Amino acid sequence: MKLKEITKLVNGKLIPTGRENEDPEVEIERIARIEEAKKGDITWFSHPRYQKWLNKTKASCIIVPKWEEVRPQKARTFTIEVKNPSLAIINLLQEFYPEPIPEKGISKLAQIDAGAKIGKDVSIGAFVYIGKGSIIGNRVVLFPNVYVGNWVTIGNNTHIHPNSTVEDRVIIGKNVIIHSGAVIGSDGFGYTQVNRKHKKIPHCGGVILGDRVEIGASSTIDRAVIGDTVIKSGTKIDNLVHIAHNVVIGEDSLIVAQVGIAGSTQIGKNVTIAGQAGLVDHLVIGDNAVIGAQAGVIGDIPCGTTVSGYPARPHNESRKAYGLLIELPNLFKRVRKLEHQLKIVK
Amino acid sequence: MKLKEITKLVNGKLIPTGRENEDPEVEIERIARIEEAKKGDITWFSHPRYQKWLNKTKASCIIVPKWEEVRPQKARTFTIEVKNPSLAIINLLQEFYPEPIPEKGISKLAQIDAGAKIGKDVSIGAFVYIGKGSIIGNRVVLFPNVYVGNWVTIGNNTHIHPNSTVEDRVIIGKNVIIHSGAVIGSDGFGYTQVNRKHKKIPHCGGVILGDRVEIGASSTIDRAVIGDTVIKSGTKIDNLVHIAHNVVIGEDSLIVAQVGIAGSTQIGKNVTIAGQAGLVDHLVIGDNAVIGAQAGVIGDIPCGTTVSGYPARPHNESRKAYGLLIELPNLFKRVRKLEHQLKIVK
């Protein structure tokens, strides 16, 4: 693909190298990371960490944001200035490496209940099980070893990766991606004490995943006692995340790896929860809130607030406090000294 | 089901609404959560959070505990007073939504070693594998895609959900529930350094799960080096929990999601470990201890003690200390001021 075509594809501005004998007709063959790129490769500037590579990379072209300071000063390579380099690279990746489409058809080694309803142009792999009363939409892809229980609904274009489990009564929207080993609709963890023994609370509800939801590998979404655990449209969940029974997560939120959210907590829209954070039960987290990595959230969080630490507090305060924590031994010494001096004064 | 019948079923006391034209013969059709309930629904008061809903709910009846302050003052609905609302709702859920019993029989698409011994009235799904020398009890349910290794014993009435793995030599009691994607009997993580390389310690032991144990989705229970990793009867483990080799957990404990317990640690009876807590190896945790969410436990814990924080300390102390952490910047200022004043005094 020629540089000119790429420039047009990413809606950018091609800036020449400043060196003589430059060839704007250079053929780009691969996309590569900035530190690994060779001649004939295009790369992109994704993180301040890679500043030093701007002048060192062997790539034939770098996609850069429209910030003056980023562009290599002594440009040894072509650069293409764009508004959003990540978006530009998405377009390029899709062009260079189109996603392989699994073959259509239903494997003879799948076991599908006679009462299930299967849409058009599906791809159902070997060792897939589909229970009674389930409805599978058009162009759905179920990779090998996927289990789909009874009375499940799966919307059009949804992909479920190998070894995932979708239990009874789960409703999955359109264009959803469930990654390998995920479990949707597992039994909630709820007991009541009767004669000092744990008596199980039946979880008779379900799980609803909206459109364009993504569930990471080996994440677990428990079903509700009554009603539904709900992940609304556009929300993306990373790997090894735990979502307990009756949790509701609003639209377009991001839940990063290994987060745990306890029962009945309600999360707003456009919320970001960073890795390994934990939220206790029955909380209300407002829209656009941001929860820092490893935070321990034990109270409600208002809309638009950024919190961190344990217990989670406004990030500005928490950052200062945790920054000073390491100075504690020193502070103790200073107080001891003050006490000593005061005795002298007395 | 009529209100009177429900009142009898939950062993409660029916309290009328105080409004005129009330109909104690009202038919209850559904169980619903207090904020979603409609006419014809029964609901329950489960958490102080829902206080405001007591007078707002559209339910025809609310199950409430025997606390004066909880009952709606201007009762717009019937209420049923019970000793334990959770228990009442368990009984109702079981009445309204009886658990579907999987069909009995062995799928033709299961692969069972000729040397395995299968009990009566089992339900063994498609793509289940059972290895040699394994013994499967009566009425056991193995959902599709379950793997059972060699020399495994599974007690009567135990249910193992899809895509779970039970490795060689695991012994599982009666009435156990293993949720989807769980791994029981995986190899422990143990190495010794030989010439600066990690040499694997073989884990030749097993895992023993007592009766009525529950293992959450995608949790992993490693087998012992020698002897057994043991989870005793009545203990319930949530999702994504890691139990390392040679751990022993006593009866009727609760281990919440994403907890990690390192090798050879011994946990007593009736212990509660809240979400994301971590315990280092070779500890002894006494009966009835409670470990807070995200706690980092690096020492033994006596019976009946509640701990939290990192490193875990008695909860009363830890709560105060973490509460003051956020005041650290202020404390530093105060000490600076004192130092300043003292110089003046000098």
Added chain:
Amino acid sequence: MKLKEITKLVNGKLIPTGRENEDPEVEIERIARIEEAKKGDITWFSHPRYQKWLNKTKASCIIVPKWEEVRPQKARTFTIEVKNPSLAIINLLQEFYPEPIPEKGISKLAQIDAGAKIGKDVSIGAFVYIGKGSIIGNRVVLFPNVYVGNWVTIGNNTHIHPNSTVEDRVIIGKNVIIHSGAVIGSDGFGYTQVNRKHKKIPHCGGVILGDRVEIGASSTIDRAVIGDTVIKSGTKIDNLVHIAHNVVIGEDSLIVAQVGIAGSTQIGKNVTIAGQAGLVDHLVIGDNAVIGAQAGVIGDIPCGTTVSGYPARPHNESRKAYGLLIELPNLFKRVRKLEHQLKIVK
């Protein structure tokens, strides 16, 4: 096995009991843990915790390190002094409990694409799926329910346990062990905002696992955007660990259970990361670094440094600071007292 033979096998020094009528020809029948050992058993001293058992155990022999203070003073049992008891016990375990070798052959219930290339003497279980273009080495063991995608390479002698998933384009070295439920090559978690919606960044790269790598049960290793996520030879990863896209981990590192490593972070050689620690993205962790349990790492770590706490700091400092945290309420009181006294002085 006679004590003399064992002594030779572990390259140790047999020390008699000091009691009369001792029988150095005693037959050892089992290996047992020190607290469970009976007559006829051999055991080993593995942790200071078991000091009291040195004189209490009923074992016929204890393997001990060459430290004077460890050997039971009033020796009631034989002891064998060795340089490395763990290594000695590895050799004994391998002798007493040789690892069962799965039967060779390809199950008729496996589904293998005609375009896949299968080595010699493999063991491929029931319900295994292998996609097109994949290359399986000699003596590879794929347990039942394993999924192997397209264009995957698996080196000689590698074992993959049940219900694991290896996605497209993953390259696995020789003598690798992948435990049950692990996911290798899942899609990375990367989005860019377009019109306030999350647009997915395609992850077109792969994963490379070096030789002798071990991946724990239900761990997830995401594939790269471009290039590869790399786990180099000899590195061992425990259960429920999350490794994000484009992470690189050097040789012979140890990653303990439930650790999370965010995108593009680079880990050196011989690094140890203890349980539940979290590392943010784009970090550089030097060779031989040690990261404490539950640490929150938000900055680079130089070679050979030990860190702990949140945010992670040199362990010596962090340990002191966290140790004093619990004294904060007391410190506040002391400062209040000083303030009070100073006003008096004024």
